[in-house]
Amino acid sequence: MRNLNLDQLQTLVAIADLGTFAAAAQALHLAPPTVSLHIKELESRLEAVLLVRGRRQAELTPAGEVLVREGRQLLAASDDLADRVRRRASGREGVVRVGVSAGVSTRLLPLMLQALHRRNPAVEVRLEAVGSADTLQRLKAGTLDVGIVASPQPAMAEVRLVPWRNDAMVVLLPADWDAPDEVTPQWLASRRWASFAPATQMHGLIAAWFGQAGLNPRPYLTLSYPGGLKSLAAASHSAAILPREEAEDEPRSQQLQVRPLSPPLMRPMAVAHRNLPDPDSAVTHVLEVLAEFAS
Numbered sequence: 001m002r003n004l005n006l007d008q009l010q011t012l013v014a015i016a017d018l019g020t021f022a023a024a025a026q027a028l029h030l031a032p033p034t035v036s037l038h039i040k041e042l043e044s045r046l047e048a049v050l051l052v053r054g055r056r057q058a059e060l061t062p063a064g065e066v067l068v069r070e071g072r073q074l075l076a077a078s079d080d081l082a083d084r085v086r087r088r089a090s091g092r093e094g095v096v097r098v099g100v101s102a103g104v105s106t107r108l109l110p111l112m113l114q115a116l117h118r119r120n121p122a123v124e125v126r127l128e129a130v131g132s133a134d135t136l137q138r139l140k141a142g143t144l145d146v147g148i149v150a151s152p153q154p155a156m157a158e159v160r161l162v163p164w165r166n167d168a169m170v171v172l173l174p175a176d177w178d179a180p181d182e183v184t185p186q187w188l189a190s191r192r193w194a195s196f197a198p199a200t201q202m203h204g205l206i207a208a209w210f211g212q213a214g215l216n217p218r219p220y221l222t223l224s225y226p227g228g229l230k231s232l233a234a235a236s237h238s239a240a241i242l243p244r245e246e247a248e249d250e251p252r253s254q255q256l257q258v259r260p261l262s263p264p265l266m267r268p269m270a271v272a273h274r275n276l277p278d279p280d281s282a283v284t285h286v287l288e289v290l291a292e293f294a295s
Contacts, residue, residue, distance in 0.1 A: 003045045006078055009071045011038040012050060016068045019057035077143065094282040096123060099130035099138060099147040101200070104269070105245040106226055112293055120285045132201055139274050145283050146290070150201035151268040160275040165295045167243045169265040173257045174236035182262035185213035192220040192238035194229050202267065206241050209265045243267050
């Protein structure tokens with residue numbers, strides 16, 4: 001990235017966000033000629049036209065769109081690096097970036113964060129909602145430190161995968177449904193049920209559960225947020241298939257009933273982290289807390 005100046009890149013991103021050179025100058029506390037100079041020098045460095053000035057606002061060229069899209073990640077990485085250096089210089093242990101895939105219990109996450117804070121308050125965790133495949137790629141690239149992912153995953157030399165939990169799935173049903181003691185694929189397929197979004201591995205697990213019974217029903221609705229699925233069942237809109245710990249987090253009320261699945265459906269998960277010979281101490285603390293919540 002020797003051809004890129006971060007200040008100039010930040011100026012381009014500001015123009016893209018705010019629409020005009022004048023607005024970017026005001027937001028960045030720069031003189032308007034300085035903003036124009038930043039763009040001129042950036043275009044000269046890259047030998048590409050990045051912006052076209054219109055009557056009302058500046059518009060990115062295709063080359064400018066590429067630079068802004070990738071440049072946002074570069075600026076974020078630069079900010080993160082600076083924050084890590086300041087934290088280490090001041091004696092604080094650092095920030096750990098943790099990728100969390102869909103279906104990770106919203107009950108477990110707060111408990112894990114509380115346990116980490118009690119033990120190591122100098123460690124800050126930044127959670128990011130990331131799919132399992134993207135988590136592995138970002139661990140490999142070094143833009144995440146730890147990931148909680150669906151299992152199994154393909155092996156990577158740069159990433160270590162450790163089995164973490166293997167939780168049973170259950171179905172949450174509206175209270176007024178006449179349900180059997182155990183819910184089978186045949187029974188559920190003929191009713192409204194909601195599931196995780198197709199891009200998630202949870203969706204694939206549930207589809208395979210139906211498939212083993214020779215069924216391929218379409219869900220009534222798909223969501224990536226477990227709380228939304230629980231709300232559908234509580235509002236009597238549909239059944240919802242969720243990990244058991246999500247159901248245990250729901251207060252027993254007249255709105256819901258919980259049933260096990262037959263045959264049982266398990267949700268295996270793993271903790272992934274970069275395979276480094278000398279791991280960061282803050283990352284080690286996070287991994288130790290996660291290990292305490294393994295099952």
